Amino acid sequence: MLLVIPAIDIRGGRCVRLYQGSYERETVYFDDPVKMACLWRVQNARVLHVVDLDAARGQGHNREVIGAICRTVDIPIQVGGGVRTLEDIEALLQVGVYRVVLGTAAVREPELVSEAIARYGCSRVVVGIDARDGEVRVQGWTEGTGVDAVELALDMERRGVRRFVYTDISRDGTLEGPNVEMYRTLGLHLKKARITASGGVSGYRDLMRLQELEPYRVDSVIIGRALYENRFPCQQFWCWHDKENVDLTRFSTAPLKREIKLPTAE
Template sequence: MLLIPAIDLRGGRCVRLRQGRYDDETVYFDDPVRMAKLWRVMNARVLHLVDLDAARVSEGPPAEDNRDVIARVAAGLDIPVQVGGGVRTLDDVQAMLDLGVYRVVLGTAAVREPDLVSEAVARFGDRRIVVGIDARDGEVRTAGWEEGSGRSAVEFAVEMERRGVRRVVYTDIARDGTLEGPNVAAYREMGAALQKAKITASGGVGGYRDLLALQALDGVGVDSVVVGRALYENQFPCQQFWCWHRKDEVDLERFSSARLALRG
């Protein structure tokens, strides 16, 4: 089970939303680049970034985004960085890749323009394109989780697989940021419906027992998990607490020996 630290970006800072609500925000750090390097020092092999400012825009280009931060994070690390939020066109995908991002997550655009997903996979390859499926009560949500789509998460995942997608990041919005445990049943249901695509779980992880529960789903294609709040709040016994309390003294330019995880 590959554990992927998450950095949600809003206004250039590291934040977490509870259950996707923009009015329930916690700011953890002001410097996402230092935060990203700290995760790397602590042996992260992949990093997950979400541009919340860009994701919230329903139509047209966002008034503000965090692309400058994303570029600095990608340039400062030696591991793959995957980014979602506000990616609406093939040009947006190319722009992200040009910033040094390894993998791009399509969310709202995949729901509204599924043909775009097919075109993106054909142009950039299935290792560079991921579909993010954010759901509440099994319904796919869009525009930064604020709008319903009327689409079933499982049926939508199957359609994306038919279009060439080989990885989905599946977030249960009701669990996200709560530390109340992942929706194991939902991941099992989606995994059983897919034949080729792998699932990265997201939402609700509160401790190592939740990771063990997800690891048991390896047989249905759940092979990784995005974790945010639990890491920020030191919910795992193995975390290096000195990195938090003395983080200004940690040499963030000397990364660990973790191998790169350029996987599907």
């Protein structure tokens, strides 16, 4: 079963979404990311994906907010954005993050990935591949690298990476559907690692298309805008339409953090 992971992108302490990674095309969905995390938890989220957009561009960080999310909800939190040193990894793990996502560092300092996995394990360190037309981009998606996404994935897999978060930048925030062909291509090349899809999901039909990619090592999907804009019929039966009044302390029946085993490669 495909695991659905709500996304919380933080910029300036607020919960936002970008269109195709453009910081100039930002929509603020919620002023308090902690409350947003609680809302997704009430709606039965089992994992949350948090991106620190400020850290991704080297413009400070939101670790205090991220730490508050970790302390408030009882499910695992994975965090990406500006994680480029072992000290960054340690700092996030110390505030309660379950696992970190390395992006720019995987391209510019691949040995750091090897060292991080040796120190913390492949379940705590994953690699995010953010690509446009198959080319990996870094620094908060602002810079091209000339690196092929599949080649990067294969190198990272040899270094012990067992989970990739693959984001198609051209689809991210557009609701135009996921890049199914790219996920299939990547999955055909991988031998041990699994894939978390990200970018473009517009609704239920897209989830069904991704579910069919299980033989190609896709087992989870990160969703942002489609959830925030109430694109799934089941949300009508939850509390999104009255989010200001919902009891955010009344969590759902999802397993607690200590009971959850995140998807692995095995």
